[in-house]
Amino acid sequence: MKYDIHDDEENDRERFVLGSAGMSKLFVLGVNPSTANKDESDRTITKVIKFSRGLDFPGFVMLNIYPQRATNPGELNSKPDDNLVGRNTKIIRSQVPNEGSPQIWAAWGDLICSRDYLWDCLSKIAHELKKNPIWNHCGQPTKQGHPRHPSRLAYKEEFFKFNIFEYLEKKRIVKK
Numbered sequence: 001m002k003y004d005i006h007d008d009e010e011n012d013r014e015r016f017v018l019g020s021a022g023m024s025k026l027f028v029l030g031v032n033p034s035t036a037n038k039d040e041s042d043r044t045i046t047k048v049i050k051f052s053r054g055l056d057f058p059g060f061v062m063l064n065i066y067p068q069r070a071t072n073p074g075e076l077n078s079k080p081d082d083n084l085v086g087r088n089t090k091i092i093r094s095q096v097p098n099e100g101s102p103q104i105w106a107a108w109g110d111l112i113c114s115r116d117y118l119w120d121c122l123s124k125i126a127h128e129l130k131k132n133p134i135w136n137h138c139g140q141p142t143k144q145g146h147p148r149h150p151s152r153l154a155y156k157e158e159f160f161k162f163n164i165f166e167y168l169e170k171k172r173i174v175k176k
Contacts, residue, residue: 005061005095006038014067014084016091018045022059026052027096027104027133029125030064030149031111031118034071047150048107051138054155057103063092065108065121073114080117085124093128104133106162109149110142119171126164135162145171 005019015033019025028048036042041049045062052060067088070076096102112118137147139157147162 003038005059010038012069014069015064016067016088017061017063017095019061020049020059022057024057025059025061025102026055026057027061027063027102028052028107028150029092029104030062031073031108031114032064032066032076033062033069035069036062043151044149047153048105050155051105051150051153055159061095063095064088065112065118065125066115073111076115078115080115080121085121088121089124089128092125096129096133098132102133104129104135105159106135106137106147106164106167107150108147109152110144110146111149112146113144119168123168126168135164136160137162 003018004021005017007016007018015037018033018036018038026048030044034042034044036045048060048062066076066080067084068076068081096104108122112122136159138150138159139148139153142148148157
């Protein structure tokens, strides 16, 4: 499948955005991109497409907390690249509309624990988007209390409202 929303300079090291156009889009925030690109899906993107269609969203936009590609998040840089973080946040802000009530699916699972800096990146993204979007998660949280990753979900799972700021505060306390 070819995607009409993608990085102009997509490469093997990072990906900032991937998706398909539609009158309304489901915005999905994962931890980091894996192998999907503008021409081919991977397991996560395939799940995202099926979920978005099941929720009557003709389009979707896959975004990530950190844009470095890695099939295993444990392979992410040990320290964040501030340039990547800044570009990623700017691109996310440009993709999620300022008006209306865009829907964001929190979809990172326990993978957010792969690197400490992912918490700071997520916090920066959430505060940049402010309270405009409606945040959701799918299925029951993981045992560690994180919103589940799409590849770990059955299609019968339901979506629930997700308070991103309450989550960040709670996880900060746990992390200390």
